[in-house]
Amino acid sequence: MIAFGSLLPLAAESALGSRVQIVAVLVTALMLLVVLELVRRRRLVERYALLWMTVAAVLLVLAIWTDLLSWASDLMGIDVPSNALFLAAFGVAFLLLLHFSVATSRLGEETKILAQEVARLDEELRQMRAGSRNGSGQGAEVPERAPGEDPGSSARSRPSTTDQ
Amino acid sequence: MKSDSADDLRKLAIIPAYNEEGMVAQVIRGVRKHAPDFDVVVVDDGSTDTTFAEASGEGVTVIRHPFNLGIGGAMQSGFKYALAHGYDVAAQVDGDGQHKTNYLHDLLSELNTKGKADMVCGSRFRGDPGYKVPVGRRIGNLIFSVILSVIVRRRITDPTSGFRMTNRRGIELFARDYPHDYPEVEAILMLHAHRLRLHEVPVRMNARGFGRSSIDYPRSAYYMAKVLLALFVGLFRRRPVPSDRPPDRPEGEPVAPAAGAPSAGERAPEPTVGR
Numbered sequence: 001m002i003a004f005g006s007l008l009p010l011a012a013e014s015a016l017g018s019r020v021q022i023v024a025v026l027v028t029a030l031m032l033l034v035v036l037e038l039v040r041r042r043r044l045v046e047r048y049a050l051l052w053m054t055v056a057a058v059l060l061v062l063a064i065w066t067d068l069l070s071w072a073s074d075l076m077g078i079d080v081p082s083n084a085l086f087l088a089a090f091g092v093a094f095l096l097l098l099h100f101s102v103a104t105s106r107l108g109e110e111t112k113i114l115a116q117e118v119a120r121l122d123e124e125l126r127q128m129r130a131g132s133r134n135g136s137g138q139g140a141e142v143p144e145r146a147p148g149e150d151p152g153s154s155a156r157s158r159p160s161t162t163d164q
Numbered sequence: 165m166k167s168d169s170a171d172d173l174r175k176l177a178i179i180p181a182y183n184e185e186g187m188v189a190q191v192i193r194g195v196r197k198h199a200p201d202f203d204v205v206v207v208d209d210g211s212t213d214t215t216f217a218e219a220s221g222e223g224v225t226v227i228r229h230p231f232n233l234g235i236g237g238a239m240q241s242g243f244k245y246a247l248a249h250g251y252d253v254a255a256q257v258d259g260d261g262q263h264k265t266n267y268l269h270d271l272l273s274e275l276n277t278k279g280k281a282d283m284v285c286g287s288r289f290r291g292d293p294g295y296k297v298p299v300g301r302r303i304g305n306l307i308f309s310v311i312l313s314v315i316v317r318r319r320i321t322d323p324t325s326g327f328r329m330t331n332r333r334g335i336e337l338f339a340r341d342y343p344h345d346y347p348e349v350e351a352i353l354m355l356h357a358h359r360l361r362l363h364e365v366p367v368r369m370n371a372r373g374f375g376r377s378s379i380d381y382p383r384s385a386y387y388m389a390k391v392l393l394a395l396f397v398g399l400f401r402r403r404p405v406p407s408d409r410p411p412d413r414p415e416g417e418p419v420a421p422a423a424g425a426p427s428a429g430e431r432a433p434e435p436t437v438g439r
Contacts, residue, residue: 039397045344046390046397053393113230 020082024063031056051099055092062088173252173276177202177268178242180235181259182209185218191257192222194265202255202268205245209238215259235326240342247339255329263327264294267367271329274365282360283334285320285352286327286367294368300381304388308349311395316356320364323349327367333360349391353398 035052038044062069062085073084177195181188188206195204206219210232219226227241239256246254255271257263267286274284288297289305297305301324308323326348330338337358343350355362 036397036400039393040400046393047345050386050389050393110231117230 021063021066025060028056028060028063031059051096055096058092059089174250175199175202175253175255175272176242176246176249176251177204177255177257177265178239178246179204179206179219179257179259180209180238180242181206181211181215181219182232182235182238183211183213183215184259184261185211185213185215187261188215188259189218189222191259191261191263191265192219192224194261195257195268198265199268199272203251205242206259207238207241209233209235234345236342236344236347239347240338243335243338243342246335251335252332253329254335256326258326262369262371264368264370267327267365268329270365270367271327274363275329275331280361281331281363283328283330283355284363284365285322285325286369287322287325287364288367288369289321290364291366292368295371300384304384307388308391308395311392312349312352315353315395315399316362318362320352320362322364323352325367325369327369333358343394346387346391350394350398353395357398357401 032053035044035049035056039046039049062072066081069085070081072088073079073081076084076087078084078087177199179188179191179195181191184191192204192206195202204222204224206224206226208216208219208226208228210229216226216228225245227245229238229241233241242256243254253272253275255268257265257268263286271284271286275281288294289309305322305324309320312320312323328348328351334355337354337360338351341354343354352362
C-alpha cells in the first residue's frame with residue numbers, strides 16, 4: 001500500500017476527488033454562515049467566532065488547493081492526503097478543546113471570586129444594618145428585618161456558604 | 165432633564181484604569197482643575213498595583229472590579245453607575261492620561277448645543293493631534309474611519325478615540341449594552357443603529373502616559389479582525405441590542421429598565437452592584 005502510493009505520484013497529486021472538494025466547500029460555507037448567524041444573534045462572542053472562522057478558512061483552503069494538501073502530507077510522511085487532513089482536523093479539534101478547558105478554568109476561578117465577593121458584601125451589609133439598628137437606638141418599632149432588606153438577601157448568600 | 169443650561173446638568177467623568185498607578189491621581193486632579201463641575205468615578209478594572217489606593221486617596225468614588233474585565237466592561241460599569249445615580253452627562257477620560265482634561269468643556273458645549281448631538285467624540289484628526297500618532301495606528305484608524313463614515317453617512321475621522329461624552333440617551337444605551345473589547349468603533353455603530361447623533365470636536369491628546377498601549381503589535385491583527393467582523397455582522401442586525409423596545413422613543417420619555425440592568429434614574433443613591 002505504501003509502495004503503491006509512492007509509485008503513483010499522479011494519483012497522490014489529485015489529492016481529493018472533485019466531488020469531495022465540492023462537499024468540503026459546501027460544509028465550510030455552511031460553517032461560516034452558522035458562525036456569522038450566531039454572532040448576529042449575540043449567542044457567540046466575536047473572539048470565538050474568529051477562531052471558528054479561521055478553522056473554516058483553513059479547511060476551505062486545504063479542500064480547494066489540493067496541491068498544498070499533498071505537499072503537506074508528503075512533508076509529514078503520510079501517503080494518503082486525506083489522512084493528513086484527518087490528522088490536521090484532529091489536531092485542531094484537540095487544540096480547540098484545550099483552549100476551551102483553559103477558558104472554562106478561568107471562568108470557574110472568576111465565578112468563585114464573584115461568589116466570595118458577594119458573600120463578603122452580604123455579610124458586611126448585614127453587619128452595617130445590625131449596627132445601625134443598635135445605634136439608632138431603642139429599636140422598638142424596628143422590625144426583625146431591617147426595612148430596606150429584601151427577603152432574598154439571606155437566600156442569596158446561601159450558595160457561597162454551602163460551597164465553602 | 166431637558167435643560168439647556170449646562171449648569172443644571174449632573175455630569176460625570178468616568179475614568180477607567182487598569183494598572184495606572186502614578187497616572188490615575190494626576191488624571192483625577194486634571195478633571196478637578198479643568199472641569200470642577202464634573203463628578204468623578206474611577207473604575208479600577210482589577211488592577212494589581214496601587215491604582216485603587218491612589219484613586220481612593222483622591223477622595224473620589226472608585227468602583228473596583230474583582231478581576232479584569234477589559235476596557236468595555238470597565239466603561240459599562242461606569243455607564244451603569246451614571247444611570248443608577250441619575251447623571252445627565254457622562255464622559256470617558258482614560259486613566260493613562262492620554263486625554264487632556266482641558267478639552268472636557270469643548271466636548272460639553274458641543275453636546276449641549278441644543279439637540280445637536282447625543283455623543284461627542286474628541287478627534288485627533290480634525291486638527292493637530294498633539295503628539296506623533298504612530299503610523300500603524302493611523303492606518304488602522306483610517307480603515308475604520310472610511311468604513312464607518314460610509315455606514316453612518318457622516319464623516320468620522322477618529323473612530324478609535326476613547327475621549328467621548330454622551331448624554332442621557334447614550335448612557336441608557338451603553339449601560340444596557342456595550343461592546344467587550346476594543347469597544348470604541350462598535351459603539352459608534354450602535355449609536356447609529358439607535359439613531360443617536362454623533363459629533364466630533366478636534367482635540368489634542370498626550371502620547372500615552374506609560375507608552376503601554378492596550379494595542380500592541382500582535383494584538384493589532386486581532387483588533388482589526390474583531391472590529392471588522394463586528395462591523396460586518398452589525399450591518400445585518402436590525403438593532404445591535406437584544407431589546408424589544410423600539411429604539412427611537414420620543415425625547416425625554418423615561419425608559420423602562422431593561423431586564424438585568426439596574427433600575428433607572430429616580431432611585432438615586434444605590435450602588436450599582438445589585439443586579
